[in-house]
Amino acid sequence: MNVLSRLNNITAKTLFHTDSIGSYFEPIMQRIKPAWRTHWFRAKVLGHELLGADVLQLDLSPEKAWPQAIAGQHVLLTVEINGRLMTRPFSISSAPEQSCSQYPKKHVIRLTIKTHVEGAFTAKLLANIATGGYVNLSAPQGEFILSESVLTQPSTPLWFVAAGSGITPFMAMLNQLALLPHQPQHPIQLVYFAKAGEHLYVDELMALQQQLSQFQVQLLIRKNGHNLTDALSTCNVQSQVLICGPSQFKDDVDQQLDVMKHPKAQRQAEFFQAPTFAQTAAGEQHVHLSQRGQTSQLVLAAKDNLLSGLEQQGISANFGCRIGVCHQCQCVKKSGVVRNLRTGELSQPGEQLIQLCISQAVTPLELEL
Amino acid sequence: MNKNINFEQLATELDELKRQTLAQVGASDAAYIRKVIVWQRSLEWGGRVLLMLGFLHPVWWIIGVLSLASAKILDNMEIGHNVLHGQYDWMNDPHINSRQFDWDIACDGKSWQRIHNYEHHTYTNVIGKDRDFGYGLLRLSNDFSWRLKNLWQFITYIYLSVLFQWGVSYHELAAERVFMGKKKQGRASNVDANELKRRFFSKGGKQLVKDYVVFPLLAGPLFLWVLVGNLIANLLRNLWTSTIIFCGHFTSDVHTFSQAECENETQGQWYYRQALGSSNIKGGKLFHILTGHLSFQIEHHLFPDLPSSRYQQVAPQVQAILSRHGIAYHTGPFLRQYSQVVKRIVRYSFP
Numbered sequence A: 001m002n003v004l005s006r007l008n009n010i011t012a013k014t015l016f017h018t019d020s021i022g023s024y025f026e027p028i029m030q031r032i033k034p035a036w037r038t039h040w041f042r043a044k045v046l047g048h049e050l051l052g053a054d055v056l057q058l059d060l061s062p063e064k065a066w067p068q069a070i071a072g073q074h075v076l077l078t079v080e081i082n083g084r085l086m087t088r089p090f091s092i093s094s095a096p097e098q099s100c101s102q103y104p105k106k107h108v109i110r111l112t113i114k115t116h117v118e119g120a121f122t123a124k125l126l127a128n129i130a131t132g133g134y135v136n137l138s139a140p141q142g143e144f145i146l147s148e149s150v151l152t153q154p155s156t157p158l159w160f161v162a163a164g165s166g167i168t169p170f171m172a173m174l175n176q177l178a179l180l181p182h183q184p185q186h187p188i189q190l191v192y193f194a195k196a197g198e199h200l201y202v203d204e205l206m207a208l209q210q211q212l213s214q215f216q217v218q219l220l221i222r223k224n225g226h227n228l229t230d231a232l233s234t235c236n237v238q239s240q241v242l243i244c245g246p247s248q249f250k251d252d253v254d255q256q257l258d259v260m261k262h263p264k265a266q267r268q269a270e271f272f273q274a275p276t277f278a279q280t281a282a283g284e285q286h287v288h289l290s291q292r293g294q295t296s297q298l299v300l301a302a303k304d305n306l307l308s309g310l311e312q313q314g315i316s317a318n319f320g321c322r323i324g325v326c327h328q329c330q331c332v333k334k335s336g337v338v339r340n341l342r343t344g345e346l347s348q349p350g351e352q353l354i355q356l357c358i359s360q361a362v363t364p365l366e367l368e369l
Numbered sequence B: 001m002n003k004n005i006n007f008e009q010l011a012t013e014l015d016e017l018k019r020q021t022l023a024q025v026g027a028s029d030a031a032y033i034r035k036v037i038v039w040q041r042s043l044e045w046g047g048r049v050l051l052m053l054g055f056l057h058p059v060w061w062i063i064g065v066l067s068l069a070s071a072k073i074l075d076n077m078e079i080g081h082n083v084l085h086g087q088y089d090w091m092n093d094p095h096i097n098s099r100q101f102d103w104d105i106a107c108d109g110k111s112w113q114r115i116h117n118y119e120h121h122t123y124t125n126v127i128g129k130d131r132d133f134g135y136g137l138l139r140l141s142n143d144f145s146w147r148l149k150n151l152w153q154f155i156t157y158i159y160l161s162v163l164f165q166w167g168v169s170y171h172e173l174a175a176e177r178v179f180m181g182k183k184k185q186g187r188a189s190n191v192d193a194n195e196l197k198r199r200f201f202s203k204g205g206k207q208l209v210k211d212y213v214v215f216p217l218l219a220g221p222l223f224l225w226v227l228v229g230n231l232i233a234n235l236l237r238n239l240w241t242s243t244i245i246f247c248g249h250f251t252s253d254v255h256t257f258s259q260a261e262c263e264n265e266t267q268g269q270w271y272y273r274q275a276l277g278s279s280n281i282k283g284g285k286l287f288h289i290l291t292g293h294l295s296f297q298i299e300h301h302l303f304p305d306l307p308s309s310r311y312q313q314v315a316p317q318v319q320a321i322l323s324r325h326g327i328a329y330h331t332g333p334f335l336r337q338y339s340q341v342v343k344r345i346v347r348y349s350f351p
Helices: A003-016 A021-032 A122-128 A164-179 A202-211 A247-259 A306-312 B007-024 B027-051 B058-084 B109-122 B148-162 B164-175 B193-218 B220-249 B267-276 B285-290 B294-302 B308-324 B334-347
Strands: A041-052 A055-062 A074-081 A084-091 A109-114 A134-137 A158-163 A188-193 A215-220 A240-246 A267-272 A284-291 A294-301 A330-335 A338-340 A352-355 A359-361 A365-368
Touching: A003 A021, A003 B193, A021 B027, A055 A122, A055 A134, A074 A109, A074 A122, A084 A109, A084 A164, A109 A122, A109 A164, A158 A164, A164 A188, A164 A202, A164 A240, A164 A267, A202 A215, A240 A247, A247 A267, A284 A306, A294 A306, A306 A359, B007 B267, B007 B308, B027 B058, B027 B220, B027 B308, B058 B109, B058 B220, B058 B285, B109 B164, B109 B193, B148 B164, B148 B220, B148 B334, B164 B193, B164 B220, B193 B220, B220 B294, B220 B334, B267 B294, B285 B294, B285 B308, B294 B308
Parallel strands: A158 A188, A158 A240, A188 A215, A240 A267, A284 A365
Antiparallel strands: A041 A055, A041 A134, A055 A109, A074 A084, A074 A134, A284 A294, A330 A352, A330 A365, A338 A359
16 A cells, blocks of 8 residues: 555544545535546446347446556446446447547447346346436456457467357457558458347448458358357467357357367457356355455355355454344455345345345355455 | 234234335435435535634634534434444445444444444343443333432433443443453353454544544644534534434333343234334424434334335334334424433432
8 A cells, every 4th residue: 555545544534434535525526526436437428329129339438547448358337226336347349449430529438238128237227327427437357358469470360259249349359450550460250159130230340341351250140050160160270269258158169179179278268157056066155255455265055154154264254243133244245146044035246235144155256355 | 022912913014014115215215315425524524614713703613513513413323323224235335335334423333333233223122131221321110120329320321421422432342341340141242352442442542533633733723612612513412312312212101121021032023122112203304314313213123224214204104003003102202202211310210
């Protein structure tokens, strides 16, 4: 901690009873700057577009302090939904320097969001944002990017393998490649599986194909008999393969590439998982714990409440009544689903506060004590 | 416990009322608590500035004291008490939640959560379990045998009110016999005595430094104006909070319960005890906000997690349910309730 933030912390603790001066003034700042928050960046909603029945595109203008993203990275999007702050990760589908014809003077990022009718977040998103309103963003994060070493090796063929909304980070990468001052020399292949009529950004991909002479698109539909074996047949062992889609799809691609003896070291993957409620065979659940800046991986018995589970692993957490009344064991669940043992209800998968003594792990969890 | 009451039915009805009300909680409740916080901040800084304008005309100083006292009252009652209860945790706000929030009072928020949220709210008015019933200082029913010191307990009460924030702060340390007395048998302490001491001095010290050193020094030549202003603001806050809180559980009709009565208590019986162990105060909207909605003590005790912004709304329904089951609903205007408290303290001064 540097001197300044220490000073801020001590002043805030003594004079304001908060962890930083900013958090004391936050509710007042929000009167002037809606959605101003000490922990997150602000972004203005410039507009939105429905790209199909269940795909929503958001055009956001982040505040100046927001660190520029690298193509392929994602952000945590936080929106106040009926008074509750809810956070979900989404890939950015635009390139960092990409300008937007609709908003010529603004720095715009584009998020492409698959909506689910029953989703606690995506189903309510549209009703809770307004053009001209504000949402919050985390700094861009993630390692699913084109590394310098790959970009400076023009002989390395690039293979982008996407399924469904897994196209989003590739849109950012392809636009970034198209913006390079010199035509990239890499052969670039996009293998893009989706349901019939649900391929996104087809026009944009066709235009990119015009701009990038080495770029080829395969728009594929499984139902029409397209398969990975054919799609990947020309992928050689030198290729850098990037995979994005549901976890099952990622496994299928891995399996096919293994058969082709493509080296694992030359693959990158980003995949999303519908919450699976399966435990490990022994009725255990994995917990990624961060406590005072240290992280650890634990395996807890899923039937226990989290507080007892942690204690059995020798982790001491704050606690009080152990029956969910005193809120002493409150901690931040970064991700994963827990069951509230008092009400039997399942939690949201995103970031929220939980009480350890009345929560049971339903999926793998990420906790911050 | 009263055998003629259908406790199961009572529990069903109150559970249903809670469920329905929680389902309505949303954007308006979040906006409400943020608005109260903005008011609190404005009154606090308005007050601190006005204290320094006392040299222009003393009336500014007086307004400053009142403004700062109101800010402290809002912070402790409507914001602190309710946020520390976890009533606004559903908002997922990184600052407005029971884990992060701390308040402008000598008491460490975490200590208060243990004693108040758990002990007091779980064992409300159970003699020997709920230390809030008389705070180990006052004899308020015949459940306690009379001792000589009870003779001057009205003076003890005045002292407690004047120093209320320190009483609240010392509450857990007294219960755990940290400094003196014999450790109570069977009292399972979660926090080590040294840690309790450290937090007591750390939080209390910060409060003293803030109100009696830092802000007076910032005022330069007006050091004394600000110091005395802060002292009076703290005093007014202490008197107000103590008075309101005493009205919540120590009016004449409030019942006490024995530990035996509460063994294997059902949810319905728990609701019954909470209702009879609390009393409300009638008043206007501003009055309710300044009491932190503890003027709806009955509703708060039935549903401690329900956001305070909903107590006014559920009160008529709670009253209707209780009256259908023949359970008394203790309420009355402030002066009537408070005079009952005074009478009770005086009455039990004597054997």
